[in-house]
Amino acid sequence: MSTFSIDRFAAECKQAMAGAPNACDAARQYLEQSLGQHDRADIIAVLEAAIPAGASVGEMIVHQSPELTMLYARVPGRFRSGIHNHTVFACIAQLEGEERSTVYAQSDEGLRVREELGVVAGEVMELPADAIHHIENPLEQTSSALHIYGGDFGALMAKRSLWTEGEHAEVPFSFEGLVKQAAIAMKREGNAKGLEEMVNAIPATKALVDSL
Ligand SMILES: [Fe+2]
Numbered sequence: 278m279s280t281f282s283i284d285r286f287a288a289e290c291k292q293a294m295a296g297a298p299n300a301c302d303a304a305r306q307y308l309e310q311s312l313g314q315h316d317r318a319d320i321i322a323v324l325e326a327a328i329p330a331g332a333s334v335g336e337m338i339v340h341q342s343p344e345l346t347m348l349y350a351r352v353p354g355r356f357r358s359g360i361h362n363h364t365v366f367a368c369i370a371q372l373e374g375e376e377r378s379t380v381y382a383q384s385d386e387g388l389r390v391r392e393e394l395g396v397v398a399g400e401v402m403e404l405p406a407d408a409i410h411h412i413e414n415p416l417e418q419t420s421s422a423l424h425i426y427g428g429d430f431g432a433l434m435a436k437r438s439l440w441t442e443g444e445h446a447e448v449p450f451s452f453e454g455l456v457k458q459a460a461i462a463m464k465r466e467g468n469a470k471g472l473e474e475m476v477n478a479i480p481a482t483k484a485l486v487d488s489l
Contacts, residue, residue: 304368
């Protein structure tokens, strides 16, 4: 097995997307091929080494270009995110542990759950550009995944939305807002472990969690 390279992955993935009728399918296939060619532990080691200095959990972007963002997602045990969109396709390659995704549909009465998806280590899951979802780590241990998105996350930030818990009001996306809605959701669900692990992973969220 060859050593995983973020630069090579980004270049080859973009090449595959550019020549394909469906960029999402092409990216998914390239991701699956890549998972088959490298040890997951090797991919994790390369991603760990590439985490930008000072990046919080959820902000570990290891490649960013107009066509592609690569995010190393380390999801704390039992963490459940706020409801959000991406506005571009997403593919999730699970490297360690599991990730569950609850996908919502928009209706006149607000959001309703459309689909529950799951991905375990060694698998790839894709979400279309119009997907609205929240993710959850069902296990007690931190999970690791390579998330890829079909656009530049920085440029897309202003186009993205979050939905509040309970009322499902659509508001502009921010990382702080995502974490706040995550905390509200976990508190409502009595998920003390998820809250504890979020504070361990993102110490700045302690005051927020204490205030709920
Ligand atoms: Fe997401």
